[in-house]
């Protein structure tokens with residue numbers, strides 16, 4: 136407000152600008168099953184997500200990834216959109232069932248050629264390719280053989296990693312083994328809201344271990360086939376878990392969920408051991424004898440950075456009855472994705488929510504980055520996903536205005552900036568997502584894109600947030616209100 140001649144004149148809130156380091160990477164992210172379509176073309180066979188989405192009642196509206204955004208045919212247009220946005224990097228995933236359809240044996244040329252064309256085009260436009268090997272599309276034949284609950288899956292994954300690195304290592308400088316293994320293990324095998332839809336808590340713990348082992352073996356396979364300067368990492372959806380109160384039972388609930396969500400992966404991957412408290416908390420379910428001698432040594436591999444996905448914090452209390460459970464933000468199921476933690480209740484954190492019903496709270500991202508710096512001081516961090524779904528629509532002028540998404544991104548990027556100022560080594564940020572896409576169990580009902588997709592025609596319409604993000608990415612300067620700047 137300003138006072139002019141005795142009158143109070145409302146004025147837009149004061150603005151300021153936050154400048155990111157010149158070397159900071161600005162990118163966007165997608166995943167194969169969510170955008171590619173072309174489910175049966177060029178030798179691709181079903182993955183667990185094809186099977187799951189074709190099972191009645193599993194995915195909202197019966198949606199599948201059969202066509203998705205048809206990126207398999209429209210990739211050139213999508214790269215052109217990224218070039219217009221001026222982003223410096225693109226994180227996408229390789230579809231295992233396109234490259235090695237049954238999860239065994241030789242690679243398929245046509246599948247690899249798709250990624251060769253895509254990466255050539257990216258490089259041509261000065262966009263750095265960042266390839267994720269596994270964003271949840273396990274070849275169905277491997278699930279038929281027991282999936283991630285079985286040890287052989289780790290061997291299979293390493294073999295596939297070697298094939299991918301051999302074929303694409305000359306043009307992809309940055310590799311991520313797994314995307315969010317927590318979702319693969321616990322949503323896929325315990326709560327069943329993700330493929331393969333199993334509801335067996337012990338299978339979920341076994342899956343977590345075999346994903347860890349697969350990661351360790353894949354890092355070795357990648358390093359054996361990639362140039363020495365290649366960057367290798369993993370992406371975790373580290374949950375920022377907060378206790379509901381200072382009461383001991385709430386603090387203990389937060390510790391237990393932190394173990395099941397985060398330390399089950401960071402323990403072996405970064406510290407070479409499963410946390411003692413995790414083994415104790417789950418002792419009534421399993422003795423963890425599926426962890427063999429030498430496994431944790433193999434899982435702990437040097438990483439060039441840690442990929443972090445963040446959307447919302449997690450708020451928990453202890454000592455609850457199952458009936459008092461709210462949603463943990465990971466879909467609805469009668470089965471918990473948290474083995475051995477049935478008395479932990481989940482609460483909606485305060486504040487506004489996105490179309491996913493997730494609380495908007497950038498302080499969670501800030502605090503999470505500081506925590507990671509405290510726990511792993513030497514490890515550079517990259518935000519490999521952050522973004523929000525809102526109920527976007529095309530207005531009569533043919534535009535999509537999404538001020539809520541811009542506010543979300545502004546708040547979260549300001550939080551990243553604050554963390555950098557506080558000394559955290561954050562090297563880049565990838566907006567989830569480039570395009571509206573198949574949002575897993577929610578089908579096409581949730582729009583996360585900076586670019587709107589009109590599914591019946593496939594038409595792409597950059598939203599207001601895409602233009603906003605393009606300015607930030609081009610200049611490295613984030614315009615914010617004084618309040619957001621903090």
Ligand code: FCB
Nearest residue numbers: 166314315567574575583
């Ligand atoms: C993450 C997934 C990504 C997308 C976003 C919204 O858990 O990695 O594929 O679904 O959530």
